[in-house]
Amino acid sequence: MQRSGPGPLDRVFTLLVPLLAAALLNGCTSARYYGQLAEGQWALLRARQPVAQVVADPATPSALRARLLHAQQARDFASQQLHLPDNRSYRVYANLGRPFVLWNVFATPELSLQPVTHCFPIAGCVAYRGYYRQGAARGAAALMREQGLDVYVGGVEAYSTLGWFDDPILSSMVGWSDERLATLIFHELAHQRVYVQDDTAFNESFATFVEQQGARQWRLARGLAADGEQQGQQREQFIRLVLASRERLQAIYSGPLDDVHKRLAKQAEFQRLRREYRQLRDSQWSGDARYDAWVYAPLNNAKLLPFGLYDQWVPAFTALFQKVNGDWARFYLEVEHLARLPAAARTAALQQLMPAAQALANA
Incomplete structure (x- = not known):
């Protein structure tokens, strides 16, 4: 969701396995679309650095160092207390140089709440398409509006690759509160724990519950509640x-x-x-x-x-x-x-x- 501060959901929208989808072209979708997914994912992978290395670097700003250290505490809590996967996801960091990692385009008919879905060979069908450039997302949205659809473009601050890659903490998250950063980690790791093809409502509701319950336990563990x-x-x-x-x-x-x-x-x-x-x-x-x-x-x-x-x-x-x-x-x-x-x-x-x-x- 496009926003400069906390949005109404206080969470992120998730594009799943874009690079693997790009590797298995679907004849109904243009190679140009898959190409930008592959290019964007590859750039993100190249930008990753181990959090320990960033924290140890004397040139790292103190605010970033403090936020990354807090994120690692939440990351440990996720695996040790919430039984979420223990891997390198969110133990690496990537500087994006932009406010959002990508932009999602949602669409429905004018007089229906049924989403226009898009299917990928690995992730299954989801109710949005993701673009690594805002201009491309706006262009796609304009074309959908010409078809008479209701369209919404939302900035995405993070996403999960379901464990296929080591998902990083992104620079787009650094300005978040400590709790919001922690709950993002809980939410996205939940996708790695359980994921069902072609059932976005199940997947996201499950991850949202883990995020919310995890936040309650995280606050309790730190002596914070109100x-x-x-x-x-x-x-x-x-x-x-x-x-x-x-x-x-x-x-x-x-x-x-x-x-x-x-x-x-x-x-x-x-x-x-x-x-x-x-x-x-x-x-x-x-x-x-x-x-x-x-x-x-x-x-x-x-x-x-x-x-x-x-x-x-x-x-x-x-x-x-x-x-x-x-x-x-x-x-x-x-x-x-x-x-x-x-x-x-x-x-x-x-x-x-x-x-x-x-x-x-x-x-």
Whole structure:
């Protein structure tokens, strides 16, 4: 998501295995697109340096050294306490020289929340396309708009290659808070732990749960709680607000109205979302305006899309974690079992967990 500070999701969008996808060209996608993926990934790989080497370099600015040392503490915590992969990912550093590592383009039909998907030989089908140059992303978005699609371009500050490469801490992360940097590491390592082809909602909801629960335990281990918990609660409230708006839009698009009236209802729903956000911000957040820029910028279906992809099944994974009494090893076994199920059975199993998750929330 393109932003200069923390965005409404406080997380990153993930492009998976771009170089391997580039090596196995799909006839439906241009070689030029794959070529820029391969070139961008290769440049990133060449820029990596071991964190220990950067920390030991006398020329390294003290602020960067402190941030990298903190990141290594979080990295150790991820493997030792959260049972996430213990490898060289996030033990290397790369200076990008730009604010985002790449830009993702999301698209939906004008009167639908169904994402336009793109399929890769290794990563499967995902609901976005990534570009290492902002101009290329904007050009692709313009072409999609000419086709009548709703389009959103979001800057990506990090991504996972699912363990195929040693993913680096990027210079785009250095300005983040300590907690945000830690949760990025938890989220992306979770993708290395469990990943299902062609099921973005499952993958991202799982990684988001690991990120959130990992952050709770990380705060507890460091004797910190209040600030992070408050921000997390605000984030969850905001996401629920957006998801409720998505549900109402889905009802509009699947309802009996003609296209003209669906367009009017769509714009009315966006105005309702802004009103409800304003009420939440002013009545419960003491006017905290962290999400104002996102809310008051132009809204469309594609801009709402990542919320459904990244949060849909988080309550189900929360219930599953409670079911195994917070045992990470058992939790991953249960998640791996879900991952092996056929898509329809996996969705049904997650839906069965949702009532338990709601009961926990009410309690």
